[in-house]
Amino acid sequence: MTVLAHLSDLHLDGGATRAARAARAVRYLCALPGHLDAVLITGDLTENGAAAEYAQVSEVLKPLHERFPVLVCPGNHDVSAVFAELLAPPRAAAVHGGAHILLADSSLPGVAHGRLSPATLEWLDARLASAPQTPAFVGFHHPPAALGIPFIDAIGLRDPSGLAAVLSRHRQVVAVLVGHAHAAVSTTFAGLPLLVAPGVVSTAVLPWENTETWSYQDANVSLMFHTYTDGVLATHVRSVPV
Numbered sequence: 372m373t374v375l376a377h378l379s380d381l382h383l384d385g386g387a388t389r390a391a392r393a394a395r396a397v398r399y400l401c402a403l404p405g406h407l408d409a410v411l412i413t414g415d416l417t418e419n420g421a422a423a424e425y426a427q428v429s430e431v432l433k434p435l436h437e438r439f440p441v442l443v444c445p446g447n448h449d450v451s452a453v454f455a456e457l458l459a460p461p462r463a464a465a466v467h468g469g470a471h472i473l474l475a476d477s478s479l480p481g482v483a484h485g486r487l488s489p490a491t492l493e494w495l496d497a498r499l500a501s502a503p504q505t506p507a508f509v510g511f512h513h514p515p516a517a518l519g520i521p522f523i524d525a526i527g528l529r530d531p532s533g534l535a536a537v538l539s540r541h542r543q544v545v546a547v548l549v550g551h552a553h554a555a556v557s558t559t560f561a562g563l564p565l566l567v568a569p570g571v572v573s574t575a576v577l578p579w580e581n582t583e584t585w586s587y588q589d590a591n592v593s594l595m596f597h598t599y600t601d602g603v604l605a606t607h608v609r610s611v612p613v
C-alpha cells in the first residue's frame with residue numbers, strides 16, 4: 372500500500388501564529404507510529420515569498436525532512452525564483468512507496484491565478500512516458516476545475532486543456548493533487564480524481580456558510596492521507612486541534 376500525506380498552504384509569514392499551525396501538522400505526522408511513503412506540500416509555503424519566510428519554512432519542516440521524504444511545489448504566494456534558491460527545485464519527481472510523484476510549478480509571477488507552461492507540460496508528459504507502469508500522482512498548486520468557492524474559482528488554473536491532453540495520454544495517473552482553496556474538496560478533472568488538500572493556515576468558508584469572511588483562521592489544522600492499494604485510491608481527511 373502506498374500512503375501519502377498531503378498538506379497545503381502553510382502561508383508562513385515570519386510570525387508565530389502560522390508557524391504554530393504548520394508545526395502542529397508537522398508534530399502530528401512525526402508522532403505517527405506507522406509508515407508514510409512521502410509527504411507532499413502543494414504550494415503557498417510562504418505568504419510573500421521572502422527569504423526570511425523560507426528560512427522559517429525550513430526550520431518548521433525540519434523534523435518532517437528528518438523522518439519522511441518531503442516533496443514541495445510553489446503556489447501563487449511563493450516566488451518561484453526564491454523558492455528554488457532557498458528551499459527546493461520548483462518541480463519534483465520521485466518514486467516513493469511504488470508511486471511516481473510529480474509536482475509542478477503552476478505559479479505565475481505577480482498574479483494569483485495559475486498556468487502550467489508548455490515547458491512544464493512537456494516535462495510532465497516526458498516523465499509520465501518514462502514510467503508507464505508506475506502509478507502516478509500529479510500535483511501542483513492551482514485547481515484546474517471550479518470548486519464552488521467564488522473567490523478561489525476566479526484565480527484557479529487557466530487553460531487546463533493542455534493538462535487534460537497530457538493526462539489523457541498516460542493511463543497510469545491515479546489522481547491530481549492540488550491546494551490553493553484552503554478547503555478539503557474532492558471532484559474530478561479529465562476523468563481523474565481531483566483532490567484538493569485543506570489549508571494548514573486557514574479554512575475557506577462557502578458562500579452559504581458565511582458572507583462576512585472568506586476563511587476561518589482558527590479552525591483545526593487539517594491534512595489529507597491518500598492511500599493506493601491494488602489499483603484503488605482512498606483519501607482520508609484528518610483534522611487536529613491547534
Ligand SMILES: [Fe+2]
Binds near residue numbers: 415
Ligand atoms: Fe494559499
